[in-house]
Amino acid sequence: MVAITVELRNVEGTQAAMGWAGSHTIVVDRPEGKAGGQGLGFNGAQLLALALGGCFCNDLRYVAEEMGVLLGRIAVSVVLELEGSPQLAKSAEMTVLCEKQDGDGAERVIERAKEVCMVANSLGRGVAVSIEHAA
Structure with missing residues (x-):
């Protein structure tokens, strides 16, 4: 099993948080x-x-490398629908354009990426979440 850890802390002087994993950060x-x-x-x-x-x-890149396919243009759009109070994610719709370097479609790459995409498959199957109070 692999475990990934991220950390978040408040940003002094704001009410925002800074998150990081390794040397990568996000606000x-x-x-x-x-x-x-x-x-x-x-x-x-x-x-x-x-x-x-x-x-x-x-995953498009990982799969393409495994298949020996050189990719060109990739464009991905995600629409996440929320509902309720508290708001919950109801559904996510992802639209994917992926072309080979020669401009042809890369449907096989897209289909394989669907099979292996960790986030898509985790959300689709449900993820156990626990929230505990730190001492």
Whole structure:
């Protein structure tokens, strides 16, 4: 089993948080005017949609390399639908354009990436989440 750890801390002088994994960072905040948000970074729903689309973009590259296919243009769009109070993700729709370097379609690459995409498959199957109070 592989475990990935990320850390988040408040950003001094704001009500935003800075998250990091290794040497990569990201700012998390609420929209300006909402619960002290200043719009300094992505909100949770945006991060969830980015995780889904970003993971799929990476998997297109992994799969293409395994298949010996050189990719050209990739364009991924994710629409995450939220509902309820508290808001929950109801559905996610991802639209994928992926072309080989010669401009031909890469349907086989897309289909294989669907099979192996960790975030898409994890969300589709449900992920156990626990939240515990730190001592």
